[in-house]
Amino acid sequence: MRIALNAQILRGPRTGIGHYVAELATALAREPDVQLSLFHGWGWSSQLPQATLPGYSRLAPLLRQVPGAYRARRWMEQRRFDRRRSGAIDLYHEPSLWPLAFEGPTVMTLHDLTHLRYPDTQPPARLREIERRLDQAVQEAQLILTDSQFIADEAQRYFGLPAERLRVAPLGVAARFHPRSPKTVDPVLKAHGLEAGRYFICVGTLEPRKNLSLALRAHAGLPESIRQAFPLFIVGMSGWQHTQLNDELKSAMASGHVCLAGYLPDEQVAHLLSGARALLFPSLYEGFGLPVLEAMASGTPVITTRCSAMPEVAASAGNYCQPDDPQGMRDAMCRLIEDRLHWQACREAGLQQAALFSWERCAKVTVHAYHQVLGG
Incomplete structure (x- = not known):
């Protein structure tokens, strides 16, 4: 053909x-x-x-x-x-x-x-x-x-x-997304001031549909000591109407607990996903939600919204909240920090789910x- x-x-x-x-x-x-x-x-x-x-x-x-x-x-x-x-x-x-x-x-x-x-x-x-x-x-x-x-x-x-x-x-899911040891990801993480297992990550274009403000509000709702220990690292290029986020992003970044990295090379993103405590994927609407699959394949738990195609991709491996519920996302973040057994169960379930794709x-x-x- x-x-x-x-x-x-x-x-x-x-x-x-x-x-x-x-x-x-x-x-x-x-x-x-x-x-x-x-x-x-x-x-x-x-x-x-x-x-x-x-x-x-x-x-x-x-x-x-x-x-x-x-x-x-x-x-x-x-x-x-x-x-x-x-x-x-x-x-x-x-x-x-x-x-x-x-x-x-x-x-x-x-x-x-x-x-x-x-x-x-x-x-x-x-x-x-x-x-x-x-x-x-x-x-x-x-x-x-x-x-x-x-x-x-x-x-x-x-x-x-x-x-x-x-x-x-x-x-x-591309071959570059797989579990990596802290020693393997350490050089990339250090370049961004991060430590393996000690940060949350968002991946996606900065535009209204991606609903990044939910992740910002959820992270801001964490106690100061936890925000300092687990900063929020945001990867993504600017998209349509990204300026709507400017004030909220500037305020979050001024706290010192949120970093906006912009667009990064694919291999760096793979290392950063593998090293994160969890992926926050707060999107309002997706036809699939590729970062969800890539995070699971990397051995990283996922917190996402219970809407559109995300539950179809993450299935029972996902931690879910509503797209307008920062408290629900914050509570899911706290549990993945404080409950090691839950974190490990999400990691293993995510790896099994990702293997289906x-x-x-x-x-x-x-x-x-x-x-x-x-x-x-």
């Missing part, structure tokens, strides 16, 4: 969907009946780009500020896509919300319905393009992959799709979808 995968999201820093594309492409390349071509927006390649490609840093701000910039970029990308597609592709896989025009069969991945559930968390220009394009794209795709059953059910209800047009392909499994479900669409 000659498969075209739209990999242009890899032009920018890799967050959730970027990691999905990179890991899926790597796993698909190992499938014997898949001949994979990656479209990166500027051309075609059989290899994943290793760094941000030219143009990303210039185009990203324009998409937020210049009227019509999304459509202009789309026109250019379509022209570049068309140079290769004729007669050389059996199936086109669009891994996000922006399928390019293709006369052959299309499979698309629908990661979430954030634009419907939380439209105020999307840049207006992006929201307009999603509203303009997504319904048609969903109706035209021969088959739609989702990361979780939660999103499959949402998509079926909202778009009125028959169940046979949806397939759940749960995400996997793999990128190889995700790729095989995806390949089966390709075969189904192509009549194999």
Whole structure:
């Protein structure tokens, strides 16, 4: 099968969907009946780009500020896509919300319905393009992959799709996420002023949907001595409307017990997840919640919200609270500090749960979808 995968999201820093594309492409390349071509927006390649490609840093701000910039970029990308597609592709896989025009069969991945559930968390220009394009794209795709059953059910209800047009392909966990000894993680932790097992960590883009203020309020509610002994370390790039957090973040950081590290290299994040007391993942809405899986695979307990897809990923291994309940999150943090047996039970349950997920499994479900669409 000659498969075209739209990999242009890899032009920018890799967050959730970027990691999905990179890991899926790597796993698909190992499938014997898949001949994979990656479209990166500027051309075609059989290899994943290793760094941000030219143009990303210039185009990203324009998409937020210049009227019509999304459509202009789309026109250019379509022209570049068309140079290769004729007669050389059996199936086109669009891994996000922006399928390019293709006369052959299309499979698309629908990661979430954030634009419907939380439209105020999307840049207006992006929201307009999603509203303009997504319904048609969903109706035209021969088959739609989702990361979780939660999103499959949402998509079926909202778009009125028959169940046979949806397939759940749960995400996997990269090999870099695994338990590490304190001695192994110590060099990375020391560079950030941290000690193994003596900090909480948040991982995710700084934007309203990630609900970081819940973690900040929960941590602020801890006794002073505990906040000093267990600081909160935040990893993530700035996203849409991140300035809404500025005052709350500045106040938390002024206390000396909260550190905002920004975007960090993947390997550093893996060490930091493994060394943490627990991951705080307070998101309002996720189609999967990849950091939850990555923390569990690292042997780190998870405190997350009981909403959207998080319970499907963490299952009984998770510690849960409501998305507007800082006291519930604070109590879960205290228990993971004070109750060693509970911490160990969460660690072991998380490792068992994470073992159920793999990128190889995700790729095989995806390949089966390709075969189904192509009549194999």
